[in-house]
Amino acid sequence: MSFKKRTVVAAVAGILFLGCVSRRVVPSPGHSADWGVEVTWHGHSCFSFRDANGRVVVIDPFDETVGYRPLKLYADAVLITHNHFDHNNIQAVFPFGRSSLKIVDSTGTVRSAGFDFQALQADHDDQGGEINGRTLLMVWRMGGLKIAHLGDLGQKQLTAEQREALQGVDLLFIPVGGVVTLDAPGAAEIVREIAPRAVFPMHYGRPEVRFYPLDPVDPFLALFPPDQVHRLSGATVRISRKDLTDKTVIYVPGSFVSTNVPNQ
Numbered sequence: 001m002s003f004k005k006r007t008v009v010a011a012v013a014g015i016l017f018l019g020c021v022s023r024r025v026v027p028s029p030g031h032s033a034d035w036g037v038e039v040t041w042h043g044h045s046c047f048s049f050r051d052a053n054g055r056v057v058v059i060d061p062f063d064e065t066v067g068y069r070p071l072k073l074y075a076d077a078v079l080i081t082h083n084h085f086d087h088n089n090i091q092a093v094f095p096f097g098r099s100s101l102k103i104v105d106s107t108g109t110v111r112s113a114g115f116d117f118q119a120l121q122a123d124h125d126d127q128g129g130e131i132n133g134r135t136l137l138m139v140w141r142m143g144g145l146k147i148a149h150l151g152d153l154g155q156k157q158l159t160a161e162q163r164e165a166l167q168g169v170d171l172l173f174i175p176v177g178g179v180v181t182l183d184a185p186g187a188a189e190i191v192r193e194i195a196p197r198a199v200f201p202m203h204y205g206r207p208e209v210r211f212y213p214l215d216p217v218d219p220f221l222a223l224f225p226p227d228q229v230h231r232l233s234g235a236t237v238r239i240s241r242k243d244l245t246d247k248t249v250i251y252v253p254g255s256f257v258s259t260n261v262p263n264q
């Protein structure tokens with residue numbers, strides 16, 4: 001092969017390789033709010049959110065100590081609720097192509113990747129944070145929905161400021177596994193208080209989890225009528241406003257995936 005040909009082949013191979021690792025899968029066109037948001041569970045408290053424009057937000061990537069498979073995720077913005085190893089592994093998250101990865105990890109409202117993220121201080125235990133420290137509650141709008149991820153919330157009572165920020169939440173992500181966060185009854189109480197349209201329990205025990213003997217998800221699910229519990233077959237679900245009803249539906253992913261790039 002001539003030098004020129006070899007250079008062209010190498011260049012094409014390089015482009016194909018780059019395309020593989022940073023491929024952005026853009027959903028079918030449509031009004032962003034009608035398309036909603038695609039939620040993918042990666043295990044523990046880590047989720048990806050993708051909107052109709054292909055923008056991706058990742059929250060709380062963990063390291064392999066937790067017991068789930070190591071993560072390899074792509075995002076426009078990554079949210080870190082607190083600096084514990086089961087929530088802050090930003091080394092597992094990569095930007096798309098040449099764009100830079102935005103990190104949101106402190107209180108206040110930050111505009112990043114086209115979203116306004118509101119982060120509020122909260123306690124990681126029910127003793128004013130004296131045992132486990134603090135966590136952030138993350139609130140943002142995406143795909144026409146108001147989303148809140150409560151990090152490692154341990155407080156049994158919300159403050160007036162937290163309650164106000166969580167008013168009108170459509171999708172709520174809440175820890176239910178106890179030991180270091182809210183347990184099933186505590187989480188159910190907060191769910192009833194906020195009355196979101198959809199709830200994703202998180203931070204609970206599964207056979208893979210080896211760092212704490214967290215309670216499984218079932219005691220939390222048992223606190224809701226069976227017709228409000230929706231067990232998914234896989235790790236991903238797309239939810240738009242038209243899917244929501246007045247009843248709070250609890251979504252339980254049937255599996256988790258360690259990447260958010262389809263077909264890998």
Ligand SMILES: [Zn+2]
Nearest residue numbers: 084086087152
């Ligand atoms: Zn945690």
